[in-house]
Amino acid sequence: MKRRTLLQAGALSTGAVVFMLGLGWWQSRHSDEAPSGTLPLPIDRMSFALTDQHGDTVEAADWLGQPTMVFFGFTWCPDICPTTLSAISDWLEELGPDADHLNTVLISVDPERDTPEVLGDYLSNFDDRITGLTGTLPQIEQAAADFRATFRKVQSEDNYTMDHTAGVFLFNADGRFANIIDHHEDPRYAVPKIRRVLE
């Protein structure tokens, strides 16, 4: 028996179900109102400006007209970041050319280490449709605020790591927030969620 694994999976899926139920309740109650502090702003109301791995400036308005998938992370962490990037690469591969017009974006929460060059080097190991964004700390803070995401530097003896929002945000082509993919979500559910914003 994979007792611990089963327990973890059970707790996670219960948590995910409770979260999604809560999200459904929130959306059904507030669907006609402006988003408050819980969910990301619509993209057309975001005000961030960041730099991609090629050194080009990217602003929220650049994403409008195409559906968008965004997640926060950093390239230094050995476990969840490559795991999430692998999962997203798998989703993109499964979607094939359908995902060519999806803005797929990693926003680094570790601007000290993740320069555009470092991001580009790291992302070259994954699907080439993934854009990496970084910036100054205030720029990253603005982006996190737009997405209602959080991140925090955790210092240890001679190193630091970053706590950060783990979900993957999905937006429709007109910039409306659509859904969140939990980072542990089964690909059988993740890919259909992405397809819904591609339609």
Place this chain on the structure above:
Amino acid sequence: MNRLLAATLLSLVSSPVLACDAVQLGTIEVEQAWSRASIGTSRPGVVYLTIRNAGTEDDALVSIDTPISGMPMLHETVVTDGIASMPHAMEVPVPADATVALEPGGYHGMLMDLTQVLKEGESFPVTLTFRNAGEVTVPVSVQGVGATDAGCSENNG
């Protein structure tokens, strides 16, 4: 003795497929030990593996050691209220009659201060210390940067 150790290490390097085989230590069985290729040595490396405790007494993995890391540690990725964090794990419980996985998104060995680049297809040894069962050294096969499992053709667990 040193020559024997060197020979052992060399054989590990040339036989990554060993990582798919189970290594036995009393009633503890360790298998599918794998890592991801590193980009340089400035980022920490990772170790994942599966531990089966076929015995009737609880045990725990209390530390890991490897010559390729200046500071190997046990960590756990936890997601609380949608926030991912990576606290240091004092130990990984290995209950009686249970299988515990160090796997992506959960418990993992974090290899700080890499002494060499980890290249796909190579292998390195990791020594696991259990509270009761003692020490065992297992070969860890290095998979690609984006790998999500040990790459063993079949799960013999």
